[in-house]
Amino acid sequence: MPAASFDGALLVGAITALLAAVLAAITTRMRATGATAARVRHGASARALGAIGGVLAAAAAMRALAGADVQALEWWPGFPTQPFTLGLDALAAPFVLLLGLVSAVSFAAHASHGRGGHERLALHAGFVLALLVALVARHGVLFLLAWEGMTLLSAALVASDPTSARARRATYVYLAMSQVGAALIAGALLSLGARGGWTLEAMATAFATLSPGEASTLAWCLTAGFAVKLGLVPLQGWLPLAHPEAPAPVSAVLSGAMVSAGLYGMMRFAWQLPGSPPADWGTVLLVAGVVTALVGSVYAAVEPDAKRLLAWSTVKHSGLLAMALGLAALLHAAAQPALARVALAAAFMHAIGHGLAKAAAFLSVGEVAHVVGSRDLEQWGGLARRMPRAGVAAMVSVLALAGLPALSCFAGEWLLLQALLHGYSAGAGQLRLLAPFAVAGLTLATALALAACAKLLGVGFLGRPRSALADAAREQDPLVSAALLVAAALAVVAGLGAPQLLALLERPLASMLPSAPSDGLSAASALALTVAGASASPVGAAVSVALFSGVAVLLARLGRVRSAPRTAPSWTCGAPVAPRSQYSAHAFARPLRLLFEPVLRSGEDTATLQEGERYAPRRTHVRSGDARLLERPLLAPLVQSVLFVSEQARRLQSGQLHLYLAYLLITLVALLVWGRG
Amino acid sequence: MSGVLLTVGQTLLIVALAPLWPxxxxxxxxxxxxxRGAPVLQRYRDLARLAGKETVISDDASWLARLAPAVALGCAITAASWTPVLLAREASGLTGDLxxxxxxxxxxxxxxALLAMECGTSFGGMAASRHLALSALAEPALILSGFTVAMAASSTDLGRISGAIVASPAAWMSPSHLLALAAMAMVAIAELGRVPVDNPATHLELTMIHEGLxxxxxGRHLLLVSWASYIRQLVLLTLVLHLFLPWGIAASPSAAGLALALVAWLAKLAALALAVAVLESVTAKMRLFxxxxxLGLAFLLSLLALASDALMR
Structure with a gap:
């Protein structure tokens, strides 16, 4: 078999396996009356097929990164004119790699809990399939269909808990915002396709024939549409509502892979197809990215809901992705291709690093939330002992999200800071003004994220259980626990192997910046990232910390006492040791809540001691921050005008038949007059 | 080979001298x-005493409590091994930058912070919460002021930054450098847990930050964590000295240069100790709020330093 068709077969195999997973889950559902054992087996086969599909997609992406161009595969006669084609080019490959890995672990960790498990599994597989097709589509209409399918299937998953009013509201907001975004994308792509053709190449040609004004309008429409998926301020409102409501494996794909599909869309349709991004695009993205990163990290720091905390952290990391992309565009416009390459590499690295870490975090935190029966951190506690494997996975992945060295999010942030530093030194126009604020925002957001992560781990996993269910929590499915550990291991591998990962991104970077010299990032050492003389070695940091920790243990054993540590009850100043003597999640976040009160407007938290309470109040009233505060001034006029128009439209619908007949008559007469005139 | 020896020597120097400075x-x-006060070597005696004590951990603690103290010391020594103490040398492949x-x-x-929350007591959680909230303000100021000097060297490599400042003494008097130094000094006071931000000698749990952790x-765990804190303090001090006031640091590894660098480093540390002692004697600890x-002032100063660098070029 020739190599090219082998690569194509990998992609087709991935799609077929995902399709088979959907079918397997659906047929299990249809045989629901059969024996339970058969249902479980079919659930397992659907999960296995989905995981195989993910692995095949990742393998195809690795081949594409290594230099094999996966041929465009004609798949269907197509609509309206050209055939639907699928192909995996250099730009799509990093995103497909991320999606493949994230979806594989998410299927492995998809234990079908409770009723409707098989429907959820089918939707999950369908959602991943749509996402994959959106990334490999080489035809505008196919892309739009897959994009819409991805939104609708994931919305169904967000709404999958029929009893939750919160989930219904989240689905509503998610659908409303996504459809506005999709309408912008569809409008731009359809008007492009109508001019030249529907393949990506034809669209690029069509872009070239447009006047600069038209081209930049289209590029801005596309950018706004994809910014919704990325969750940039002021379009972030749906993300912290919708991502936590889905089942944990789906949250992992939503935050791990779908957010970066928004980045892919911006790179592909607003940068690569027009040849270069429109003027001021970089400035807008950089500013929006800084604001988004700050908003996400502040809300994550004060959020008491474990899964929503992770969703806010996704908002923060989306901000970093937008910053990196905007910085790359600014440097590209300022004729600094080597630095633009560093910034773009930061975007790719961060998309992959954050995707893997966030998937592992959502899977492990979601599993714990399922076992404890609550997402509220005030009900958790002591879970690292009770669920050690989920605890380790959560610990590793959340520390990675905090951007600690040698874990997966560090390399992207390091490259971004290097690009900011050198871009500022190079003195590129607006960057002189923007870079100090961008550095300040980035470091503040990172430091706040550290506090948020410490809250999630410290309150949720350490200390004493705060509820009976948390006390009784035990690991359930060994396969799920193993999948969690694999997911966390991926985040570690991506962190330690950051220099190798960077070397793999050679072709995607070249496809975005054909003019950039490839030695701008001298990855001279296989063990370190190097930019302009400064190097950071994740492996070096990890080995050094491990080595010196070992030395520390040995030194400590030289002491006169050689016995193992003794355990004893905690000392709480003579008061009875109770779960409520611990610091709560709200209390932990209080200094930061007070500090950012002007932004959060959360309202004062009140706690009064009542009769019979000696040390801790039984009830504390806290109104947590209103996350929609920021979007309200921007979106309120829009919402008002939509409501006004729909109110007017409703007046036409009186429900009286003769009035509707009159409308028909009026329309007919109007058409006749227009037709003759 | 001499490079490795020198790195090991510098690291040992920081690790060994760390308890001396406080x-x-x-x-x-x-x-x-x-x-009259305690003798200068009191911290060493305390550490030796801890080595002979039994280690007790809480019933509620997880595996993290057994692992974390050693990891803390490992992190501190790692940072120490990357810090230029005597020689402003470009880092090799396996080390870290700023x-x-x-x-x-x-x-x-x-x-x-996580270790403090292992026991499930109020004081641990309170100290962790305060520590992280204050660091959330201190760390951006630290990186921003570090960036201001990194800009002059056009690199975030610690050795290059020191070397660049030694090479061009005139740049030292620039407003951006002085503003960054002021910001860095304020951050260092906060990170060292010194008056007016925190009182290392406090006995009142409600006002503790670093001690509360x-x-x-x-026993053994307290020994490891205390030593890690001392090393962290000395690393921060050395960074302040060698990123902002690097005179005396050797540019090449000659015996005379290294000896001079050692004397200069110790003299500057002694001067800083005197400054901190005077400051602690004449000021009171400020309210936590x-x-x-x-720290917001430090953050603004560092931002101003970076922005004024843009104006002055």
Whole structure:
């Protein structure tokens, strides 16, 4: 078999396996009356097929990164004119790699809990399939269909808990915002396709024939549409509502892979197809990215809901992705291709690093939330002992999200800071003004994220259980626990192997910046990232910390006492040791809540001691921050005008038949007059 | 080979001298306040005493409590091994730059905060919460002021930054450098846990920040964590000295240069100890709620330093 068709077969195999997973889950559902054992087996086969599909997609992406161009595969006669084609080019490959890995672990960790498990599994597989097709589509209409399918299937998953009013509201907001975004994308792509053709190449040609004004309008429409998926301020409102409501494996794909599909869309349709991004695009993205990163990290720091905390952290990391992309565009416009390459590499690295870490975090935190029966951190506690494997996975992945060295999010942030530093030194126009604020925002957001992560781990996993269910929590499915550990291991591998990962991104970077010299990032050492003389070695940091920790243990054993540590009850100043003597999640976040009160407007938290309470109040009233505060001034006029128009439209619908007949008559007469005139 | 030896030597120097600096400050402070005070080597005696004590951990603690103290010391020594002490030399492939050093110190902070929450007591949680909230303001100021000097060297490599400042003494007097130094000094006071931000000698749990983190530790674990804190302090001090006032640091590894560098480093540390002792004797600790203002000022100063660098070019 020739190599090219082998690569194509990998992609087709991935799609077929995902399709088979959907079918397997659906047929299990249809045989629901059969024996339970058969249902479980079919659930397992659907999960296995989905995981195989993910692995095949990742393998195809690795081949594409290594230099094999996966041929465009004609798949269907197509609509309206050209055939639907699928192909995996250099730009799509990093995103497909991320999606493949994230979806594989998410299927492995998809234990079908409770009723409707098989429907959820089918939707999950369908959602991943749509996402994959959106990334490999080489035809505008196919892309739009897959994009819409991805939104609708994931919305169904967000709404999958029929009893939750919160989930219904989240689905509503998610659908409303996504459809506005999709309408912008569809409008731009359809008007492009109508001019030249529907393949990506034809669209690029069509872009070239447009006047600069038209081209930049289209590029801005596309950018706004994809910014919704990325969750940039002021379009972030749906993300912290919708991502936590889905089942944990789906949250992992939503935050791990779908957010970066928004980045892919911006790179592909607003940068690569027009040849270069429109003027001021970089400035807008950089500013929006800084604001988004700050908003996400502040809300994550004060959020008491474990899964929503992770969703806010996704908002923060989306901000970093937008910053990196905007910085790359600014440097590209300022004729600094080597630095633009560093910034773009930061975007790719961060998309992959954050995707893997966030998937592992959502899977492990979601599993714990399922076992404890609550997402509220005030009900958790002591879970690292009770669920050690989920605890380790959560610990590793959340520390990675905090951007600690040698874990997966560090390399992207390091490259971004290097690009900011050198871009500022190079003195590129607006960057002189923007870079100090961008550095300040980035470091503040990172430091706040550290506090948020410490809250999630410290309150949720350490200390004493705060509820009976948390006390009784035990690991359930060994396969799920193993999948969690694999997911966390991926985040570690991506962190330690950051220099190798960077070397793999050679072709995607070249496809975005054909003019950039490839030695701008001298990855001279296989063990370190190097930019302009400064190097950071994740492996070096990890080995050094491990080595010196070992030395520390040995030194400590030289002491006169050689016995193992003794355990004893905690000392709480003579008061009875109770779960409520611990610091709560709200209390932990209080200094930061007070500090950012002007932004959060959360309202004062009140706690009064009542009769019979000696040390801790039984009830504390806290109104947590209103996350929609920021979007309200921007979106309120829009919402008002939509409501006004729909109110007017409703007046036409009186429900009286003769009035509707009159409308028909009026329309007919109007058409006749227009037709003759 | 000599490079490896020198790195090991510098690291050992920081690790060995780390408990001395707080002892010197305490002794100077005692003299200023007309007390006799504890001997300069008291911190070493405390550590030796801890080595002989039994280690007790809470019933509620997880596997993290057994692992974290050693990891904390590992992080601290790692940061120490990357810090230029005697020689402003470009880092080799396996070491870290300014950002990685800050990252490793952040890891140390996070590990200590998590360790404090292991016992499920109020004081541990309170100290962790305050520590992280204040660091959330201090760390951006630290990186921003570091960036201001990194700009002059056009690199975040620690050795290159020191070398660049030694090479062009005139740049030292630039407003951006002085503003960054002021911001860095304020951050260092906060990160060292010194008056007016925190009182290392406090005995009142409600006002503790750094001491509160280690309240529930004992024996061997307290030994490791205390030593890690001392090393972290000396690393921060050395960074302040060598990124902003690097005179005396050797540019090439000659015996005379290294000896001079050692003397200069110790003299500057002694001067800083005296400054801190005087400052602690004449000021009172500020209220916790006012500390964010203090650190916010440091943050603004560092931002101003970076922005004025743009204007002055």
């Amino acid at each position: 002892g010197v400050v305490a002794a100077l402070k005692a003299r200023l306040q007309m007390r 950002l990685l050093t800050v990252g490793v110190l952040a890891a140390l902070r996070l590990v200590l 280690v309240l529930d530790l004992s 006012r500390v964010p203002e203090f």
